[in-house]
Amino acid sequence: MKAAVCRSFGQPLEIEELTIAEPGPGEIKVRLAACAICHSDVTLAEGGWGGELPAVYGHEASGIVESIGAGVSKAKPGDHVVVTLVRSCGSCHYCSHDIETQCDASFHLDANSPLSGSGDEAVSQGLNTGAFAEQVVVEQSQVCVIPKDIPLDSASILACGVLTGFGAVTNTAAIKPGSQVAVMGCGGVGINSIQGAVHCEASRIIALDLLDEKLELARQFGATHTVNSTDQNAAQQVIDLSEGRGVDYLFVTVGAKSAIEQSLGMLAKGGTAVIVGMPASGVMAQYDPGEFAAAGQSIIGSKMGSASVSRDIPELVKLYQAGSLKLDELISGRYALDDINDAIASVQRGEALRNVVIF
Missing domain, CATH: 3.40.50.720 (NAD(P)-binding Rossmann-like Domain)
Structure with a gap:
């Protein structure tokens, strides 16, 4: 799997071949179609919030479900989905008070990144997602199924920019x-x-x-x-x-x-x-x-617009379908993964609403 890896803060991302694990219980593997670049990814790549390296960033994505782990009920292979950074258990204090963005549960993926390098080195899954890559493995609460007639490049922006x-x-x-x-x-x-x-x-x-x-x-x-x-x-x-x-x-x-x-x-x-x-x-x-x-x-x-992934994304999709929410117009440029550093530089210069990496 090809991914854009951050190995040194403030330096260009490196395009590398990584291995991604199969989904475990409650997890979903998605083959990505698009990942928009949020300024949070830029701040992370510059070291503004610290974090572990090497890492793959990117958290505003969409794609098609490839496989699912045991116990997954929110999606099935072939579904078109938006992939977010929000992991929520649905039962902790915050989730039960409808504050899913503050969920304090622990998940398998929190301590076990699905990404590894050619020498089996661990590669951090940035912002719970690691979507500057051809595939992601995420917890099922991070995805929302969308209609198949919604363009996946536009849908990716729902994951963070619109939600937030x-x-x-x-x-x-x-x-x-x-x-x-x-x-x-x-x-x-x-x-x-x-x-x-x-x-x-x-x-x-x-x-x-x-x-x-x-x-x-x-x-x-x-x-x-x-x-x-x-x-x-x-x-x-x-x-x-x-x-x-x-x-x-x-x-x-x-x-x-x-x-x-x-x-x-x-x-x-x-x-x-x-x-x-x-x-x-x-x-x-x-x-x-x-x-x-x-x-x-x-x-x-x-934080993340106090959003509920399962509640808010379907409503935003309805607004888009009704012509009341502009998504297509938010895309400033489309880039191949190999050109991701150019896309990020454009964001840093303040030129873009959303640049989108197309896989």
Whole structure:
């Protein structure tokens, strides 16, 4: 099996032949059709969150089930599936409270990567998935069967970019119709937060980004107003656009300290800042808790859009089929696995909503 392996942080990935294990009980082997590149993969490859090397990253994938282990009930060979990083047991404290992204159960794959090199060296399965490869073996809770007429390249983006951005709005914040919303960062996750705000019937959706071309894209996906966040008066522009009060919800979809700190000055009284993008480990942001308390404001985190794989992906598929959710338009470029470093470089330069590796 061919895979793109990270052997040294910050260096190009190496295309190698790896061995992948057969699925064990409760596990599924999927032959991948596509894997989109999320900025989390880039942060990992740069060493921003540490981790074990060598490793195969990639966690936003789709493909066709090849084989299943004993006890698998969620898919069968031949099914088309979206493959996510979310492993959930369905019965722990968090799963029983509908917080599957925080499941604290232990799985066989947590300690036993299915990947190994030519010399039987262990290769880490990055973000529970290792999808910069032709095949993956994952726990059955990580997959969701989709209709076979859904294009698999577009479907791959459902695994993280859409779940995270759309879900931050609809699940984590559960915004009310008529809310005034701002989204900081118009990459793949931010654009899907905009789509989530449209779905929830926000009255005003203000997109912020460093690049004017990203702001133009944001309008195509439903933003009603745009602000270039490099402008010195960007915060005041957001306040002015939201009837002089500030926004009810602000979604920070980039993992940058400056964006997090800047966002807090754009909130209305009683407003909520939702931290969606994850900075590198050790990055600290500052705010005045007294001002926050006096204004009755909140800061909340959103991991993977507080998503349930089995609940949310089928609903997103229905929206796509009805023409209410754009997926095809999110793909900026398609790359062969051998060209993955070019695809990643494009993401690092901020050029892409989603680049997709096609197998």
